[in-house]
Amino acid sequence: MPPVNPVIIDRSRHTISRRRISSEALTVLHRLHDAGFLAYLAGGGVRDLLLNRTPKDFDIVTDAHPNQVKRLFRNCRLVGRRFRLAHVFFHNTIIEVATFRANLPADAPAAPEHLFQQRDGVIARDNVFGTPPEDAVRRDFTVNALFYNIADRSIIDYVGGLEDLDKRVLRVIGDPRVRFREDPVRMIRAIRFASALDFAIELEAWQAIQEMRDTITLASHERMYEEMLKLAFCGRAETVGEKLIQAGLFDVIFPAVGAWMKTLEGAGGQAWLFKALHQVDIWKKAGMLPDDELLWALLFGAYHEWVAERLVKDGWHPSRALGEAAHQHLMNPANCVRVPKRIAIGASQLMSAQASFERVQGKRAERFLRHRSFNDALVYFKFASGVTGRNKELLHTWLAIRRRDG
Ligand code: ATP
Numbered sequence: 515m516p517p518v519n520p521v522i523i524d525r526s527r528h529t530i531s532r533r534r535i536s537s538e539a540l541t542v543l544h545r546l547h548d549a550g551f552l553a554y555l556a557g558g559g560v561r562d563l564l565l566n567r568t569p570k571d572f573d574i575v576t577d578a579h580p581n582q583v584k585r586l587f588r589n590c591r592l593v594g595r596r597f598r599l600a601h602v603f604f605h606n607t608i609i610e611v612a613t614f615r616a617n618l619p620a621d622a623p624a625a626p627e628h629l630f631q632q633r634d635g636v637i638a639r640d641n642v643f644g645t646p647p648e649d650a651v652r653r654d655f656t657v658n659a660l661f662y663n664i665a666d667r668s669i670i671d672y673v674g675g676l677e678d679l680d681k682r683v684l685r686v687i688g689d690p691r692v693r694f695r696e697d698p699v700r701m702i703r704a705i706r707f708a709s710a711l712d713f714a715i716e717l718e719a720w721q722a723i724q725e726m727r728d729t730i731t732l733a734s735h736e737r738m739y740e741e742m743l744k745l746a747f748c749g750r751a752e753t754v755g756e757k758l759i760q761a762g763l764f765d766v767i768f769p770a771v772g773a774w775m776k777t778l779e780g781a782g783g784q785a786w787l788f789k790a791l792h793q794v795d796i797w798k799k800a801g802m803l804p805d806d807e808l809l810w811a812l813l814f815g816a817y818h819e820w821v822a823e824r825l826v827k828d829g830w831h832p833s834r835a836l837g838e839a840a841h842q843h844l845m846n847p848a849n850c851v852r853v854p855k856r857i858a859i860g861a862s863q864l865m866s867a868q869a870s871f872e873r874v875q876g877k878r879a880e881r882f883l884r885h886r887s888f889n890d891a892l893v894y895f896k897f898a899s900g901v902t903g904r905n906k907e908l909l910h911t912w913l914a915i916r917r918r919d920g
């Protein structure tokens with residue numbers, strides 16, 4: 515049973531000021547409240563405001579049912595098949611409004627209408643509408659389960675999230691083993707939040723991750739792709755990389771690269787990977803994000819180049835070998851990540867293009883300079899030169915050519 519007596523921190527005792535909540539979110543909160551409904555800000559928004567960070571978005575929960583929400587807003591659409599959410603549209607933002615829901619515990623009998631068949635045939639449970647405390651405890655981590663109540667601007671804490679926020683620990687709500695079994699992606703989320711917020715993962719959860727890391731293979735690989743992008747672009751990708759490796763998750767998610775990095779020949783692969791992650795963090799800080807193609811080419815460049823070398827020894831042309839190595843690996847179904855085909859193709863073209871840097875003159879070089887993938891290919895070339903010390907002269911020549919003609 516979820517706790518019913520929350521800790522309530524009234525407005526005079528916390529630091530969230532309405533000025534830091536977006537005007538659109540405030541509009542939605544006030545309209546729900548004025549219509550007599552509970553209206554809470556929830557999730558990452560509350561957590562980030564309390565940490566004095568800028569929230570990515572503001573999610574709202576209410577006891578109004580989706581249809582009641584829809585009636586309150588002209589600019590509103592209901593989305594989601596299994597669980598209906600309301601999207602309220604504003605000029606340049608969308609505010610998501612969810613109705614409080616409960617997570618049926620794995621061992622509770624579910625009514626037939628709350629069971630459904632997933633695409634993979636597994637029978638899963640639906641969410642059902644719930645109360646505020648039920649909605650709090652179905653969330654993943656205590657610091658993600660705080661509510662900001664617009665009615666009196668208090669903070670409502672059913673799960674000890676405020677204390678954990680203070681202590682900077684990421685604590686799973688409930689038994690970590692049970693919660694990771696329900697949704698293995700929570701292990702990845704734990705690593706993302708701990709890294710991005712600079713929190714410690716509570717010991718029991720950390721042990722559970724190490725024990726259960728193999729179950730990450732059960733998560734949808736499409737969803738895992740999205741999660742990997744969130745990890746890469748969370749601003750602390752280097753820390754994420756360390757934690758994924760420490761937890762043993764990296765080897766499960768990317769088995770070929772993981773195994774290779776443990777061999778003598780792949781020993782340098784890890785240093786390359788960390789330099790790439792570090793570079794992504796630098797870009798993120800500067801407000802620039804690499805395209806997905808470039809990201810994947812960079813992270814696994816050492817491995818792709820090593821595979822390509824074997825292919826060249828078997829008689830492949832270097833350019834084709836590089837493209838093939840990247841494509842084969844990024845599309846490898848043994849990875850727990852489904853890289854979209856066009857991204858794998860983009861990364862593979864960018865790798866193939868590396869061979870074109872050898873020719874600095876003539877028609878082909880000119881055509882290369884105008885090619886769509888030239889800029890990303892050059893970023894890779896520059897990065898690889900920095901890591902390995904090779905091609906320094908060529909790099910300077912190309913940088914000069916681009917300054918002149920680019
Ligand atoms: P971010 O700043 O990255 O958006 P967030 O905490 O808002 O972080 P979201 O993925 O946007 O994370 O999810 C919003 C909220 O929904 C979370 O704070 C959490 O309370 C809940 N949530 C999301 N995913 C899960 C999950 N897999 N299991 C349980 N609760 C979840």
Ligand code: MG
Binds near residue numbers: 557570571
């Ligand atoms: Mg969010």
